[in-house]
Amino acid sequence: MQKQTSEFDNPEKSGSKEYPSAGSTTEQQFEAPVSEISMEAEAAEQSLKEILAEVDPDLLALKQEIENNLVATTSAMASAASAEDIEEAKIIGVGIGMPDPEAIMSGLCPNGQPGRMTLNVYTQDRLSTEQLLAEVSSIAGTRALSEIVVNQVPTGYIDALNKRGRIRPAPGGVSVGHFAITAGTLGCLCVGNRPPRSSRLMILSNNHVLANCNICKVGDCICQPGPYDGGKCPADQVAILESWVPINFAGGTNYVDCSTAWAWPDRVRRELMYERSGSNVFFRVNSSPVAPAINLIVGKTGRTTDLTQGRITDISATVRVGYGAGRVALFRDQITIRSTSSAPFSAGGDSGSLIWTWDNRWAPVGLLFAGGGNYTFANKIQRVVSALDVRLYT
């Protein structure tokens, strides 16, 4: 069942107001931080000092030790040679607070008393009291632990609320990638035109995002987010590589850089997503592709530059595209797009974004794949669906 598009926010509503041009007069409405803000910060710092002055020094010392350990392990994660080298941390945060009645009743804070300060230990999964105390002891020793009330706060995986994070079910516009690449964008969903592919729900993106520039095989793991954004296989797998149009690096002509990955239906969703004021906004686009036209205003939502607006300036461009490692491919009959503002229409990591008409049709026109010199290039979506023998499921 298709939802009515009125149920979703229209990117057009946000319009260019959310993306003012650099140097535009809009910027003049804003002033540099003033002393009033600094005074507020100072007052908040003073208030924190007063509160902490009443806290048991042993509790503060223990919190500091765990905090130091978190800093050290986070640095180690950042410099790890590979994802496999990163040890899964059980404690992911620490703080000081008061237990709520629910924590006392549920056993998360077994020795908690109303009004008594606790060491808040944030964990990815709920640990038994013994496990938790063992974890804390391994970091800070057993010193003073018996005197301190520990409050466990299981939060699950804490993720940045952005398009480079893990999102389930995953919408269009977020980070995705073959296990051996960096990261690209999940364009949208599609299904095959005939059995058995008509019963496969598939992710549509570029060959160089899902099929690693032809260096791949059927069934390869596709993860969300892409590996560069922390996605790992199989923990973050959303799909397996299904099909791709090989890119010709031998001087022949290419028309499309596209691929499909067969998704687990409960790990993806047909909406596209962009961010507004720190919140995720989901919307649907039409599933009937349209031909591009010069001067058509289009939009896209991608992993790196999120929601942007552009204007089609060519519908039959020829372009020589570099794919790294000295590989170059010639593409013909491409759509050229330029941003309607001074902000770029796309950047690295936006590859695979679906491009749609910025009007009440929201009709797909292209699949973003390359860029340079303030130009963005996209395959015609009609060629993409034809080449992959799919229909869009948006």
Place this chain on the structure above:
Amino acid sequence: MNNSKNDQFGAPDTTEWGQEMGPRLYEPEGINADKLAEVIRRHEAALLAIPGVVMITRGMPTPGVEAIVVGVIDATVLDCLPKDIGGVPIYGEVTGPIEAL
């Protein structure tokens, strides 16, 4: 909404591997073109043969006058471009390399 309730779709199934999966060749026949696109098509190979040319597109650098915009990797290549082809003005622009994103 997500698709977990859409039971018409199956999860990836290893027993189907190889069935309609894998690389798909795409070699379409000629491209429909208007007059300008036709001029570009006829001269595209010659333009691309100039070292440093990375893009051939159409544009309107001067209001009301359509031109062929040729992207080049650096300014030294601009001097190698013709002023026009088939009566259509050529507009050289330094784009730098075009990269897959």
